[in-house]
Amino acid sequence: MTTTSGKGPSGAGGGSQAPRSGEVDGAPEADASPNGHGGNGNETPGSGPGAGEGVAPLARTDGAGAVGVTIADPAGARPGPAERLAGGPVMLGPIRRMVTLSLDGAEARVPEGSTILEALHGEGTAEQADTPTLCWAPNMDPINACRVCVVEVEGSRTLVPSCARKCEDGMEVRTDTEKVRHSRRMVLELLASSVDMDQASDDVQRWMSGYGVDPTRYGPPAAPAAAGERDRRHPGHHPLPDGSTAATVAQPVKIDNELYVRDYSRCIMCYKCVNACGTDAQFTFAIAAAGRGFDARIATEHDVELPDSACVYCGNCIGVCPTGALKSVAEHDKREAGDWHPDEETVTTTVCSFCGVGCNLELHVQQGEIVNVTSPSDHSVTHGHLCIKGRFGFRHVQNLPEA
Ligand code: SF4
Ligand code: SF4
Ligand code: FES
Secondary structure, eight states: OOOOOOSSSTTTOGGGGOOOOOOBBBBBTOOTTTTTTSSSOOOOTOOOOOOOOOOOOOOOTTOOOBSSOOOOOSSSOOOHHHHHHTTOOOSOOOOOOOEEEEETTTTEEEETTTTTHHHHHHHHHHHHOOOSSSSTTTSOOOOOOOTTTTEEEETSSSSSTTTOOOOOOEEESSSSSSHHHHHHHHHHHHHHHSSOOTTTTTHHHHHHHHHHHOGGOOOOOOOOOOOTTTOOOTTTTTOOSSSSBBOOOOOOBBBSSSEEEEEEEGGGOHHHHHHTTTTTOOOOOEEEEEGGGGOOEEEGGGGGGGGGGSSSOOOOHHHOOHHHHHHHHHHHHHHHHTOOEEEOOEEEEEEESSSSSSOOEEEETTTEEEEEEEETTOOOOOOOOTOOOHHHTTTTGTTOOOO
16 A cells, blocks of 8 residues: 655655755755655646746737747747756756755755654665654644654754654754663553554554563553543543553443444544644544543544534544544444454555546455545545545445445
């Protein structure tokens, strides 16, 4: 499945495709955009540097030569690639100064505005590019909530989140110090001691094992909360821990609609769903963080059930959730029944047939049945996000009864 690149217009960028060094300062080559796509797709033909090439001014019929605005003459001769390059690099995006920084002692050059994580993805070694992340996604603006991606920066009093901190000229970044490793281990360990991480991605499992995470050292998990009990907690009224068990967010799964479940025993409060429902994609604002401290949780307005909320069931929150807290009812039921087979899953990319927008769909198929639908995060139309029809409207393909 495609996991690269970024969301284009915001310039968040797919760090793994950040441009290589070698560009001229202040004049990046054609593919030197932050997302490595040769521009972010927003360039308008004929605008920006180089506009006017291949555009012939209309001659006045009174013999006075070319005057006024120039407009394209479709029959005019257009210069070839060699002529266009004769004057220097062809610039297709905004000019971005290159900044030079050090990644564990090795010099790296990246376009100004790149985050440290983008520099690590694009210019770093395989180990540096494998910086753990939980609240970051290539198709979202940095959220900066989990702090598992921290690195040391010379002169900075505290560790800094690499997913959000911009590179600066002369910056010295260290990614594998004892302080960094200890901090990442603590983040993962505290999360794993209070949240069910069993369905987090293979990468997360690998990071937890690689950093020596041992959540059991906080004691056995405390008893789960009753349905709705955590939702009724008020700031300042957190029950004291008993000292012998580890507090957790365990609680029953919320199933109040036919399309997706909310299993907040698995929620790490990364805020991805909130931002996907809000300003990153959907602009519906059906969910937000409620409560404070350990009682913080994701909730609908006034904690109403989803059908009574503003939710439009686009499922974009499901698409970005890193731990399996949000998933389709179909996936939930299959997992509960022991009928979930991720090792056998194939993914086929196609185009949604519901309307003319042309969203790319990834059909996740297990044992001959479509079990989920997603969209590639680097697709220029969807940036990984879909509507209710694309994400959930697939049962008719197999003549299955609608949910
Ligand atoms: S399904 Fe869409 S509208 Fe509903 S909570 Fe998730 S992101 Fe918001
Ligand atoms: S439900 Fe998922 S996406 Fe939302 S805050 Fe929790 S872990 Fe993050
Ligand atoms: S991934 Fe950087 S703060 Fe969460």
